[in-house]
Amino acid sequence: MADYSNSMPGSPLEVKVLTRRIGxxxxxxxxxxxxxxxxxxxxxxxxxxxxxxxQEMKKSGLRGRGGAxxxxxxxxxxxxxxxxxxxxxVCNADESEPGTCKDRVxxxxxxxxxxxxxxxxxxxxxxxxxxxxxxGEYRYLMEILDRALAEAYARGYxxxxxxxxxxxxxxxxxxxxxxxxxxEETALLNSLEGLRGYPRVKPPFPALIGLYxxxxxxxxxxxxxxxxxxxxxxxxxxxxxxxxxxxxxRLFCLSGHITRPGIYELPIxxxxxxxxxEVGGGVWRGRRLKCVIPGGSSCPVLTAEEIDVPxxxxxxxxxxxxxxxxxxxxxxxxxCMVKAAWRIxxxxxxxxxxxxxxxxxxxxxxxxxxxxxxGGGGLDEDPDTALDVAYNILGKTLxxxxxxxxxxxxxxxxxxxxxxxxxxxxxxxxxxxxxxxPGSKDSGQPSxxxxxxxxxx
Amino acid sequence: MDRIxxxxxxxxxxxxxxxxxxxxxxxxxxxxLLFAQDEIGYVSEEAIEEIxxxxxxxxxxxxxxxxxxxxxxxxxxxxxxxxxxxxxSCMLRGGEEIFxxxxxxxxxxxxxxxxxxxxSLEEVECLGACCGAPAMQVNYDYYENLTPEKVDELIExxxxxxxxxxx
Numbered sequence: 001m002a003d004y005s006n007s008m009p010g011s012p013l014e015v016k017v018l019t020r021r022i023g024x025x026x027x028x029x030x031x032x033x034x035x036x037x038x039x040x041x042x043x044x045x046x047x048x049x050x051x052x053x054x055q056e057m058k059k060s061g062l063r064g065r066g067g068a069x070x071x072x073x074x075x076x077x078x079x080x081x082x083x084x085x086x087x088x089x090v091c092n093a094d095e096s097e098p099g100t101c102k103d104r105v106x107x108x109x110x111x112x113x114x115x116x117x118x119x120x121x122x123x124x125x126x127x128x129x130x131x132x133x134x135x136g137e138y139r140y141l142m143e144i145l146d147r148a149l150a151e152a153y154a155r156g157y158x159x160x161x162x163x164x165x166x167x168x169x170x171x172x173x174x175x176x177x178x179x180x181x182x183x184e185e186t187a188l189l190n191s192l193e194g195l196r197g198y199p200r201v202k203p204p205f206p207a208l209i210g211l212y213x214x215x216x217x218x219x220x221x222x223x224x225x226x227x228x229x230x231x232x233x234x235x236x237x238x239x240x241x242x243x244x245x246x247x248x249x250r251l252f253c254l255s256g257h258i259t260r261p262g263i264y265e266l267p268i269x270x271x272x273x274x275x276x277x278e279v280g281g282g283v284w285r286g287r288r289l290k291c292v293i294p295g296g297s298s299c300p301v302l303t304a305e306e307i308d309v310p311x312x313x314x315x316x317x318x319x320x321x322x323x324x325x326x327x328x329x330x331x332x333x334x335x336c337m338v339k340a341a342w343r344i345x346x347x348x349x350x351x352x353x354x355x356x357x358x359x360x361x362x363x364x365x366x367x368x369x370x371x372x373x374x375g376g377g378g379l380d381e382d383p384d385t386a387l388d389v390a391y392n393i394l395g396k397t398l399x400x401x402x403x404x405x406x407x408x409x410x411x412x413x414x415x416x417x418x419x420x421x422x423x424x425x426x427x428x429x430x431x432x433x434x435x436x437x438p439g440s441k442d443s444g445q446p447s448x449x450x451x452x453x454x455x456x457x
Numbered sequence: 458m459d460r461i462x463x464x465x466x467x468x469x470x471x472x473x474x475x476x477x478x479x480x481x482x483x484x485x486x487x488x489x490l491l492f493a494q495d496e497i498g499y500v501s502e503e504a505i506e507e508i509x510x511x512x513x514x515x516x517x518x519x520x521x522x523x524x525x526x527x528x529x530x531x532x533x534x535x536x537x538x539x540x541x542x543x544x545x546s547c548m549l550r551g552g553e554e555i556f557x558x559x560x561x562x563x564x565x566x567x568x569x570x571x572x573x574x575x576x577s578l579e580e581v582e583c584l585g586a587c588c589g590a591p592a593m594q595v596n597y598d599y600y601e602n603l604t605p606e607k608v609d610e611l612i613e614x615x616x617x618x619x620x621x622x623x624x
Contacts, residue, residue, distance in 0.1 A: 006589060006601070006602070007588045007589055007601075086480075095585050096582070096583055096585065097583070098544045098545050098546060098582070098583040098587070099545065099546050099583075099587050100583075100585065100587065101585040101586055101587045101588055101589075103585075104585050104586075135585070136491055136526070136528045137528070137584055137585070137594060137597070138585070139597040140597060140598075140599075172478045174478075174484075174488060175487070175488045175491055176487065176526070177487050177490065177491045177526035177527075177528040177529050178526050178527035178528035178529070179525065179526050179527065180582065180583075191487065192484060193481065193483060193484055194481070194483035194484045194485065194486040194487065194512070194514075194522070195483075195522070196521060196522060196525040197525060197526075212480055212481065253587055253588055254588065255546040255549075255587035255588050255590055256545070256546050256549040256550070256587075256590075257549055257550075261587075261588045261589075261590070262588050263588055293545070297544075297545055297583075327546075327587060329545055329546055329549070329587070330549075331549065335549065340545065340548075343543070343544065343545055343548050344545055347544055347545075347582050347583070350582055351582065353525075
């Protein structure tokens with residue numbers, strides 16, 4: 001297991017709320033957690049009216065950290081109070097948005113913070129059962145969580161009559177087995193029910209008809225990890241950390257061509273330029289910035305001229321992008337944007353579940369077109385064809401995976417059109433020709449290796 | 458190499474515990490498949506039958522799940538499965554070169570296994586190790602900030618271990 005400082009090099013500009021226990025030896029154990037305010041929020045919550053907890057959540061302005069950015073308190077508020085059915089809390093730990101690796105550290109170094117948040121969520125909506133859906137690749141994290149769950153049961157923070165309150169709550173881990181699509185909440189529910197992870201038609205939303213047809217709230221790991229802090233310190237305090245209607249901090253994952261890649265906890269609204277230059281130490285190797293993916297590969301890209309923007313949901317929406325899941329990917333001046341567009345599309349083509357035809361067909365066509373284009377076989381009409389295909393995916397699928405594939409492609413085709421023209425003119429990739437490109441073969445497969453090419457992934 | 462086809466008695470007991478966590482038994486299918494694969498190295502026909510019977514579905518419904526989830530496979534693979542990420546954050550820091558280096562070093566391509574059954578190679582999508590790019594997983598273990606030299610060291614280290622199926 002890696003030392004936390006490898007992925008969290010630290011910066012004096014950080015504001016540590018969620019990550020403040022990280023670095024304390026044994027931070028994943030319940031004893032260390034209890035020594036540092038652990039389970040005090042749960043104790044407080046169990047003495048509160050569930051409705052008041054939801055109010056406090058709404059006041060905090062906490063918005064979903066998985067990418068969509070929906071107000072978490074409102075989501076909880078949609079769950080009907082009186083229903084004959086069981087209710088469920090599901091934690092989405094299926095972190096797989098390219099560029100995002102924050103939930104990993106929250107689970108690895110502070111699993112009880114997450115468990116406490118889930119139990120409070122359960123109490124707030126009067127649910128008695130929860131599941132943590134964790135991606136299959138994160139097996140070591142599931143083991144950490146299972147140990148933490150056993151500790152919490154043994155100390156009476158889970159199970160029957162929690163802390164003598166009369167409230168019962170059971171919580172289990174559930175492993176996925178490799179599917180980006182299962183991070184989409186309704187696909188996740190199908191997967192949790194033992195089915196293929198296809199998305200469901202919305203409405204009805206999971207708050208009314210979710211897991212096993214019962215009212216369900218689904219929240220991201222980081223979202224739920226914030227809950228104990230909101231309960232303990234109040235919604236107003238939390239809102240003030242960030243912006244009104246968008247409270248708190250975010251775990252930003254700086255990756256790609258940055259001097260100090262890592263996960264940094266910064267207040268919502270932190271300026272992107274300072275994040276790159278001061279927190280991350282600037283673009284690596286003294287190079288100039290070409291492009292930023294601000295919140296995971298599903299987000300429209302920003303050019304170097306567009307980085308004077310505060311990193312919050314509304315500010316990024318205003319300039320036509322998204323804050324997404326906090327995965328900030330830096331691309332330097334020597335990066336080929338055609339190749340970047342192709343690699344991003346290759347991912348979506350691989351991960352499209354195939355349920356909606358525009359996404360299934362569109363992502364495959366775009367991947368082939370971009371691969372051919374980057375390899376020197378581009379046609380004059382290709383950029384417009386690609387735009388046409390992308391616009392015919394956008395808004396035409398049940399779940400956001402289609403949009404997630406179309407949006408970055410459209411933004412690259414529009415903002416970096418000149419690079420497509422340069423490929424046409426040169427008859428191949430101009431960046432790779434001068435030997436600066438990140439790789440020389442697109443197939444991801446050495447020509448001498450037998451077997452299927454990666455395009456058949 | 459003899460193929461193990463059936464899961465152990467202790468795993469069958471673990472199955473009962475897992476199934477009891479859900480209101481419908483069917484929910485347990487994917488975890489059971491993955492745990493069965495962890496034990497015997499792949500999802501055998503026998504494991505499919507066993508799981509189908511335990512959760513009360515037809516075997517074809519289990520197979521439908523297997524073909525959806527990328528980590529599940531119905532044929533044995535190498536004892537050490539190199540899963541190299543070449544997605545955007547890793548690509549920008551040399552993930553493709555790491556993949557090609559592994560291919561050259563192991564003499565196999567994407568989704569292939571060495572004749573001695575020791576190593577498999579796979580080009581995979583984002584592993585959630587973007588800040589430690591380029592990264593890969595060998596079975597469930599993460600290796601980050603990779604260089605060709607680090608890959609060489611790892612391969613040499615693993616070669617010293619006993620061949621045979623994953624345990």
